[in-house]
Amino acid sequence: MTRIYGLLFFIMAIWGFNLSALAILVGEIEPVTLTSVRIFVAGVAVLCISKFIGIFRLPTKAEWKTIGIITIFNVVLHHSFLAIGLTKTSGVNAGIILGAAPLMTMVLAIVFLRNHVSKLRVIGFFLGFIGILITSIAGTDGIANISFGDLFVLLCMIAQAISFILISKLNPTFDPRLLTGYMLLTGSFVIFIVSLFIEGDLTQISKLFHWKLGLIFLFSAVIATAFGHMVYNFAIRNVGPTETTIFVNLNTLFALIGAFVFLGEPILKNHFIGLVFIVIGVFLGSGTLEYMLQKRRQRI
Numbered sequence: 412m413t414r415i416y417g418l419l420f421f422i423m424a425i426w427g428f429n430l431s432a433l434a435i436l437v438g439e440i441e442p443v444t445l446t447s448v449r450i451f452v453a454g455v456a457v458l459c460i461s462k463f464i465g466i467f468r469l470p471t472k473a474e475w476k477t478i479g480i481i482t483i484f485n486v487v488l489h490h491s492f493l494a495i496g497l498t499k500t501s502g503v504n505a506g507i508i509l510g511a512a513p514l515m516t517m518v519l520a521i522v523f524l525r526n527h528v529s530k531l532r533v534i535g536f537f538l539g540f541i542g543i544l545i546t547s548i549a550g551t552d553g554i555a556n557i558s559f560g561d562l563f564v565l566l567c568m569i570a571q572a573i574s575f576i577l578i579s580k581l582n583p584t585f586d587p588r589l590l591t592g593y594m595l596l597t598g599s600f601v602i603f604i605v606s607l608f609i610e611g612d613l614t615q616i617s618k619l620f621h622w623k624l625g626l627i628f629l630f631s632a633v634i635a636t637a638f639g640h641m642v643y644n645f646a647i648r649n650v651g652p653t654e655t656t657i658f659v660n661l662n663t664l665f666a667l668i669g670a671f672v673f674l675g676e677p678i679l680k681n682h683f684i685g686l687v688f689i690v691i692g693v694f695l696g697s698g699t700l701e702y703m704l705q706k707r708r709q710r711i
Contacts, residue, residue: 427665500560506666535696
C-alpha cells in the first residue's frame with residue numbers, strides 16, 4: 412500500500428509539471444496537431460507496456476463500441492480542450508481549475524448515477540465552485556481577466572468527468588490499463604483528422620526533433636500521459652477511488668509550482684485563495700472527510 416501511495420505522489424507531481432510542459436509545447440506547435448501526436452505516442456507506449464506486463468489482448472466488437480464512446484470524452488474532447496485552453500490562459504489558472512475535477516465528477520454521479528449526496532458534499536461542491544470563480548478572475552484586471560482559455564480548461568475538466576461516469580455506466584470488461592491504451596490510440600486518430608481541417612500544417616511536427624522540445628514532448632507523452640494514467644487506473648482498482656482522489660489535490664499544488672518555476676508565471680493572492688477553496692471543496696465534496704470519520708468510528 413505504501414508503494415502505491417508513493418507512486419501516486421510521484422504521478423501527481425508529474426501531472427502538475429506536465430501542464431507547464433504542455434504550455435511550452437503549444438507555444439511552438441499548433442495545439443490540436445500536437446495533441447494528436449502526443450496521444451498517439453502515449454497510446455503506443457501504453458499498449459507496449461501492457462504487452463510487456465502480460466495484460467494485452469484484442470478487444471471484442473462490443474468492447475470496441477465501449478472504447479469508442481468513452482474515447483470521445485476521455486481523450487478527444489478532454490485533451491483537445493486542454494491543449495487549446497493552454498494557448499489562451501495561464502498554467503496557474505489551468506492547474507487550479509483542473510483541481511476541481513473530483514467535484515465535477517461527484518455532481519455528474521449524482522445526476523446520472525443517482526448517487527446519494529450528503530450535506531457535507533453539497534458544501535464541498537459550492538466551496539469548489541467559489542474557488543474556480545476566484546481563480547478565473549485572478550489578476551490585475553479582475554473580472555475582465557476571465558479568458559476563453561479558462562472556459563476551454565473548464566470544458567476539458569467536464570469532458571473527463573463525463574468519461575468517468577461513462578466508464579462506471581458502461582462497465583468495461585477488461586483491464587482499465589489496457590482500456591487506457593486503446594482509448595489513447597483510437598482518440599489520437601480522431602484528433603489527427605480534426606487537426607487536418609483546423610490547422611493543416613503537419614511540417615510543424617518537425618520541431619519535435621529539436622532536442623529540447625523533443626525531451627519535453629517525450630516527458631509529456633510517455634511519462635505523464637502513458638505511465639501516469641496507467642498508474643492512476645491501477646491505484647483506483649487496488650486502493651479505491653476515495654483514497655486516490657485525495658492525491659488530486661497535490662496535482663493542483665505541483666501545477667502552481669511548475670507554472671512558477673518553469674513558466675515564470677506569478678502566483679497571486681487570489682490563486683492561493685482559490686486553491687484553498689478548491690482543496691477544501693474536494694476534501695468535503697469527494698466524500699474523503701466522511702470516509703475518514705467512518706473509518707475512525709470503526710476503529711473505536
